[in-house]
Amino acid sequence: MNRNKKPKLAVWKFASCDGCQLSLLDCEDALLDFAEVIQIANFPEASRAVIHGKYDISLVEGSITTSHDAERIHKIRRQSKFLMTIGACATSGGIQALRNFADVTRFNAIVYAHPEYISTLNKSTPIRDHIYVDFELHGCPINKLQLVEVCSAFLHGRKPVVPTHSVCMDCKRKGNPCVMVAHQTPCLGPVTHAGCNALCPSYNRGCFGCFGPKETPKTSSLAKKWQDLGASNDEIMRAFRGFYSYAEPFRKESEMYED
Amino acid sequence: MMENKKKKHKKHLVLPAQEFDVFLNALHEAAYEIIAPTVQDQAVVLDQIDKSADLPIGWTDAQREGSYHIFKNGERSFFNFNVGPHAWKKYLHLAELLLFTAKTNSSGFKTFEPIENVPKRAFLGVRPCEVAAIQKQDKIFLQGNYVDTAYKLRRDNALIIAVNCGRVSGNCFCASMETGPQARSGFDLCLTEIRQDERHVFILEIGNERGKNVLAGMPALEEATEQDIALMFGLQEEARKKMGKDVDTTDIQALFYDNYEHSVWNEIATRCMNCGNCTLVCPTCFCTNIDDVTDLTGAEAERWRRWDSCFTMDFSYIHGGSIRPSAENRYRHWITHKFAAWHDQFDESGCVGCGRCITWCPVGIDVTQEIRKLQKTNSPVEIQRVVNHGNTAKIFSGTSILK
Numbered sequence: 271m272n273r274n275k276k277p278k279l280a281v282w283k284f285a286s287c288d289g290c291q292l293s294l295l296d297c298e299d300a301l302l303d304f305a306e307v308i309q310i311a312n313f314p315e316a317s318r319a320v321i322h323g324k325y326d327i328s329l330v331e332g333s334i335t336t337s338h339d340a341e342r343i344h345k346i347r348r349q350s351k352f353l354m355t356i357g358a359c360a361t362s363g364g365i366q367a368l369r370n371f372a373d374v375t376r377f378n379a380i381v382y383a384h385p386e387y388i389s390t391l392n393k394s395t396p397i398r399d400h401i402y403v404d405f406e407l408h409g410c411p412i413n414k415l416q417l418v419e420v421c422s423a424f425l426h427g428r429k430p431v432v433p434t435h436s437v438c439m440d441c442k443r444k445g446n447p448c449v450m451v452a453h454q455t456p457c458l459g460p461v462t463h464a465g466c467n468a469l470c471p472s473y474n475r476g477c478f479g480c481f482g483p484k485e486t487p488k489t490s491s492l493a494k495k496w497q498d499l500g501a502s503n504d505e506i507m508r509a510f511r512g513f514y515s516y517a518e519p520f521r522k523e524s525e526m527y528e529d
Numbered sequence: 530m531m532e533n534k535k536k537k538h539k540k541h542l543v544l545p546a547q548e549f550d551v552f553l554n555a556l557h558e559a560a561y562e563i564i565a566p567t568v569q570d571q572a573v574v575l576d577q578i579d580k581s582a583d584l585p586i587g588w589t590d591a592q593r594e595g596s597y598h599i600f601k602n603g604e605r606s607f608f609n610f611n612v613g614p615h616a617w618k619k620y621l622h623l624a625e626l627l628l629f630t631a632k633t634n635s636s637g638f639k640t641f642e643p644i645e646n647v648p649k650r651a652f653l654g655v656r657p658c659e660v661a662a663i664q665k666q667d668k669i670f671l672q673g674n675y676v677d678t679a680y681k682l683r684r685d686n687a688l689i690i691a692v693n694c695g696r697v698s699g700n701c702f703c704a705s706m707e708t709g710p711q712a713r714s715g716f717d718l719c720l721t722e723i724r725q726d727e728r729h730v731f732i733l734e735i736g737n738e739r740g741k742n743v744l745a746g747m748p749a750l751e752e753a754t755e756q757d758i759a760l761m762f763g764l765q766e767e768a769r770k771k772m773g774k775d776v777d778t779t780d781i782q783a784l785f786y787d788n789y790e791h792s793v794w795n796e797i798a799t800r801c802m803n804c805g806n807c808t809l810v811c812p813t814c815f816c817t818n819i820d821d822v823t824d825l826t827g828a829e830a831e832r833w834r835r836w837d838s839c840f841t842m843d844f845s846y847i848h849g850g851s852i853r854p855s856a857e858n859r860y861r862h863w864i865t866h867k868f869a870a871w872h873d874q875f876d877e878s879g880c881v882g883c884g885r886c887i888t889w890c891p892v893g894i895d896v897t898q899e900i901r902k903l904q905k906t907n908s909p910v911e912i913q914r915v916v917n918h919g920n921t922a923k924i925f926s927g928t929s930i931l932k
Binding site: 421423425431433439442443446447452454460494 | 569570571572574595596597598599613614615619624625799800801802803804805806809810820821822823824825826827835836838840841842843856888889891892
C-alpha cells in the first residue's frame with residue numbers, strides 16, 4: 271500500500287438490516303479520525319458520492335439470499351484487496367437463515383400476496399461460502415469499537431485484538447457473578463464468542479449468543495446444563511437457533527433438540 | 530519494662546461485635562480504604578465498604594458443583610458464608626492493566642508508564658485459603674529476579690485482615706491443602722467470629738507490627754480468656770471435620786506425571802466447555818496475555834495486560850497453531866500445573882482448596898472427583914506424544930486471521 275495515499279474503503283450491503291454498517295456511522299468522534307486516515311469511497315448509507323475503482327478495504331454486511339447477490343459478491347471480491355465481513359448475517363447467514371431449516375416457498379406463500387414475484391434462494395448463506403474472506407468480525411450487531419480496532423490493525427499492519435474466547439472471560443474480568451451458577455439463569459456465554467464485553471450478563475440476563483460460536487464451543491455440554499436448569503428441548507433448540515442459527519456448532523446442537 | 534510482660538505478637542484480644550464500627554473507624558483513621566465481602570447481584574462479592582452494615586450480615590451460602598446460592602439464615606453473624614466469585618487478586622493482580630502508552634515523535638517514539646495512585650487498602654474478611662493464595666501469588670510476583678511492580682505497589686498498600694472459618698461450604702477442601710480453616714501466617718490481623726447465646730464477639734489476633742499499629746487508633750481491647758481461645762480452636766476443629774470435599778495429596782505429582790494418557794481426560798473433555806471460568810475465579814491462577822493496540826492514526830499505541838486462561842486457543846498459540854489443540858490437552862494442562870508442576874516451579878501446591886473452580890464451573894466439573902478417578906485407576910503408561918495434525922487443522926479451519 272502506498273503510505274502517502276489514504277486507503278479506499280467501500281461498504282457493501284447484502285441481506286441484512288443495515289445495523290452493522292450503521293455502527294460505522296455510530297463511531298461519532300472516532301469517525302472523524304477514521305475519515306482522516308481512510309478515504310470513505312463507497313458507502314451509500316453515508317453519502318451518494320461514490321468513487322469507483324479498486325478498494326483497499328471492503329466491509330461486507332449481509333448474507334447471500336438471491337442468485338443475483340451470489341453473482342454480485344464475486345464482483346466485489348475482484349474489486350477488493352482486503353475484504354472483511356461484518357455481522358451475524360455476513361458471517362453465518364443471520365436471522366434470515368432460519369429459512370434454511372424449512373421450505374422457503376412456504377414462507378413466501380404466507381408472507382407475500384404474490385409469491386410468484388419472489389425470486390430467492392432456498393438458503394441464506396454466509397459470504398465465506400461464496401468467496402475468500404480475509405477477516406470475519408462477529409456480532410449482531412458488531413461492536414463498533416472492534417470495527418475501529420480491526421481497521422486500525424489493518425492500517426498499521428498488526429494483528430487485531432479481537433479475542434475468539436468465551437463471553438465468560440469478559441464476564442469474569444468485569445467481576446460479574448455468573449448468572450447461570452448464582453441465579454440459575456440459562457446463558458449461552460460459555461459457548462459464545464466474546465466481543466460485546468459481556469453485555470447481557472452484566473445486567474443479570476443470560477447471554478443470547480449474538481456473537482456466534484466461540485473457538486472450540488462445547489455446545490452439547492452446555493445444552494445438558496440447560497436441561498438440568500429445567501429448559502425444555504424446544505427452549506434449547508430455540509436458544510441455539512437465534513442470530514447464529516446457521517453457524518455449524520449452533521445449527522448442529524439445535525438439530526439435536528428438534529422434535 | 531511493661532512491654533516485656535506482654536506477648537508482643539500472637540496476642541489474642543476480644544472485639545465485641547457492637548464495637549466493630551469502632552474498629553472500622555480505626556482503619557479509616559489510619560487512611561485505609563476498606564474492601565470486604567458484601568452482597569451484590571445475589572452473591573457475596575468483594576467491594577469497598579464503609580460500615581459493618583455493608584457486610585453480608587445474616588447471609589449464608591449454599592455451594593455445590595456448578596451452583597451457588599445465598600440466603601438469610603435468621604442469624605446475625607457477620608461472616609457466616611464462604612468464598613464467593615471474587616478472589617483478592619481482583620485488587621492485587623488486576624484483570625486489566627495498562628502497562629504503557631507510546632507516542633510517536635520526530636525521532637521515532639517515546640513510551641510513558643502510567644502514574645498509578647493506589648490507595649492504602651484494608652482487605653477485611655480474607656479467608657485462610659485466600660491468605661494462602663495471596664502468599665502463593667507473592668511468591669510469583671515478588672520473589673525471584675523479576676518483581677512485578679504493579680502487583681508490589683498494590684500488595685505493599687494492602688493490610689490483610691483474615692477471618693477464620695467457622696463453617697465450610699460444600700466445595701471447601703482447605704484442610705486437604707493445609708491452608709485452613711485457620712490462618713496461621715500471612716495476615717496483619719486475624720479475626721475469629723464467636724456467637725454463643727447472647728454473646729457475639731471476635732477474637733482478634735495480631736499478626737505483626739502493622740496490624741498492631743492500626744489498633745492504636747481505637748480504645749484498648751480486653752485480652753481473650755483461655756476459655757475463648759479454646760472455643761475458637763473448637764470451632765475451627767469442627768469446621769475442619771465438615772469439609773465438603775477432600776483430596777488425598779499423597780504422591781500427587783507422580784499421579785499426574787504418570788497419567789498423561791488416561792481415559793479420564795477424554796471423559797472430562799466431553800463436559801469441559803473451555804470457557805475459562807475456573808482459571809479466572811482461581812485465586813492463584815496468574816496467567817495474562819499482552820495486547821498491543823494503536824489508534825487509527827498510529828500516533829499513539831498502548832500495551833495492555835489482561836487475565837488470560839490456558840483454556841483459550843490463543844494462550845498456547847505459537848507459530849503454526851496452538852500446542853494444546855484439544856479440550857483434554859487444555860484441562861490436563863491446567864490441573865497438572867495446579868497440583869503437580871507448581872511443586873516443581875514454586876515448591877508447593879498451586880491449589881489452596883477454596884473450591885471456587887468447582888462452584889463456578891458452569892457444568893460443575895469437580896477437581897477433587899477427577900483426582901479421585903485418576904487415583905482409582907492409576908495406571909502409569911509410557912508417555913507417547915502423538916501430534917494429531919488432522920485435529921489441529923480441523924480446529925483452525927473455522928478461524929480466519931488477518932493476513
